[in-house]
Amino acid sequence: MKIYISADMEGVGGIVHSDQTDSSHPEYQRGRKLMTAEVNAAVEGALQGGATELLVNDSHGGMRNILIEELHPDAILLSGATKQFSMMAGIDRTYDAVFFTGYHARAATSFANLDHTWNGPTILQNAWLNNVEVGETGLNAALAGYFGVAVALVTGDQTTCAQAKELLGADLETVAVKEALGRAAAKNLHPTKAHALIRDAAARALASRKKRAPFTFKSPITLRLALARSSQADRCLLMPNVKLVAPRVVEFTHEDYAVLYNAFRALMVLADVHV
Ligand SMILES: [Zn+2]
Known part of the structure; x- marks a missing residue:
């Protein structure tokens, strides 16, 4: 069973401010460790759930955030940019399920850490696909859907999880690793707790993945x-x-x-x- 993980950073527990996701800031070095540890929790859960191949696509900023020396050895790391399909680089029809870790709410969302869609809010304020408002979760889930693959797990703050369920179905496995109180403040679970929740949800997500339909839009x-x-x-x-x-x-x-x-x-x- 092949699992594809697109790993972003703003939705990682403990990260609430852009200083923590900006590679030029000293706080970033801790941010990338927190990011890598959450990815590992998803990988461990996927392995428990029957995964045999895992591709982890580093999907934040310059896409060189995950520390390969701290990554679970059973995962292949796709790092760097520019790459075709960006946050979904490497996705194809051979995958059985997609996970989004460290994801964030779409631009113009309240009670959501670092809400944005692709470029920051000084560039893109809102995006829609066939009149459905989408952020990165929707844009990327639709590319997985194009290849016939469904998203099985989303992790991030509580608002990210709510938006993902609204878009992809109430039965989607999500893990809220923090409760955002604003754009740059949150009540965070301790990483040990967050990792246990992600591990369990990832394993459950693979057990029930066959019930999930790929996310697609009617053409054109x-x-x-x-x-x-x-x-x-x-x-x-x-x-x-x-x-x-x-x-x-x-x-x-x-x-x-x-x-x-x-x-x-x-x-x-x-x-x-x-x-
Ligand atoms: Zn990001």
């Missing part, structure tokens, strides 16, 4: 992005087939979600302008 699929500034929308319009549908709001439609996902990433590069 329209991606709508609300940018923070008009200049960012101007730059998105440089890409063929992108339409301005309201001030600062652009749309791109395609029948193939993999193409749309790549287009989204290109738009995020184009939109990275602060004038």
